[in-house]
Amino acid sequence: MSVINTNSKSIIAQNSLTVNNRSMTKAMEQLSTGKRINSAADDAAGLAISSKMTSQIKGLNQAVRNANDGISMLQTADGAMVEVTNMLQRMRELAVQSSTDTNTQDDRTYLDNEFQQLKNEIDRIAENTEWNGSKILNENVNLGSGAANAPRQVQFQVGANADQTIDVTFKKFDFASSASGVTTSSAQVELGALADGAAATAAVVTIGGTALTFTKTTDFTALAANPTSANITTFASELQTAIRGRSGYEGISVSSTGEVLTIEDTAGRSISAFSLTGATAANVVFTAAAGSNPTGSSEADSVFSGSAAIHSLVITDKANSNSSITALDFAIKAVNTERSTFGAAINRLTYAADNLTNVSQNTSASRSRVLDTDYALATTELARTQIISQAATAMLAQANQAPQSVLSLLR
Secondary structure: OOOOOOOHHHHHHHHHHHHHHHHHHHHHHHHHHOEOOOOOOOOHHHHHHHHHHHHHHHHHHHHHHHHHHHHHHHHHHHHHHHHHHHHHHHHHHHHHHHOOOOOOHHHHHHHHHHHHHHHHHHHHHHHHOEEOOEEOOOOOOOOOEOOOOOOEEEEEEOOOOOOOEEEEEEOEOOOOOOOOOOOOEEEEEEOOOOOOOOOOOEEEEEEOOEEEEEEOOOOHHHOOOOOOHHHHHHHHHHHHHHHHOOOOOOOEEEEEEOOEEEEEEOOOOOEEEEEEOOOOHHHOEEEOOOOOOOOOOOOOOEOOOHHHOOOOOOOOOHHHHHHHHHHHHHHHHHHHHHHHHHHHHHHHHHHHHHHHHHHHHHHHHHHHHHHEOOHHHHHHHHHHHHHHHHHHHHHHHHHHHHHHHHHHHHO
């Protein structure tokens, strides 16, 4: 049938051209962006999957950077501990040198000068070691989490999702040495009122809340009514030697003036009681001490606490030097323990970063298979649609000219 108003051939050609152009546009968009999915209409499920994978990949890549930052922080702390260990070794060497009797008192004083400077430098390093503006070796409240005056729990986020962390404990390494602004505490005991013939076999001194009992071999019966100055001087010397033999109490001094015995602690701890076994309470007069909250004491949560306490160490005599050697051995062991913790954490974070990199790589490859353009397929599709477009355009032109043949019937 020959008609003019409705050109069916042209409509068919137009529709074919529209559909083909849509396919060609999509192929060109995929080739231009490199993505197979450029809108939800392209592949709704694929878009959701690729979006989840993108979140995972970005999280994994950031976690790798977090792990590397954690490694850097731990290496900074370990680097500081290298020098602390070196100084502790030197302090131990000085203590060994001071412990021999070939040294004069002046020699020991010179050795102790260097000893104290090294001790202060350990405290300064611990107080000032920083990473990214945060102090990391002095229980800085801005570092990690934890209770006040307690080790800081530092969490390194090493996963793409919440609470995927590696935790490392940073302990307190700093301390206030006995020579850094501590007020010496003291207590006095009046020995002149001791009863005649009051035999005593032990002395008890309570320092910083700890009762220290010392068995004496000296005959205390000499400390009768109105004891001589020589009696008290001998007793003071023996008591000082006995107290300083205890680790952590090397800074205690005992002196005498007339019938008054004075006990002093350079670490500032309170001296709250004194007694001689065999003497009645009425026979001992005790004066309250000062400095009950010393800044020079080593906190219980510090690496340098307990047997490893070094804040009050001195090497001014043989007894103190030997005590210092023992304390320094514990201190070196304590620092080595913390360094091993840091080293193990560094190795763990290194493996974690490597694993995160592998997971990110494989997840990226998975997303690529869902999201990215297959260029071989897309270029084939583009060539196909271009050819069809050209053919459809030609056929549309032919269809538009077909109705003109009806004019021949009107001649």
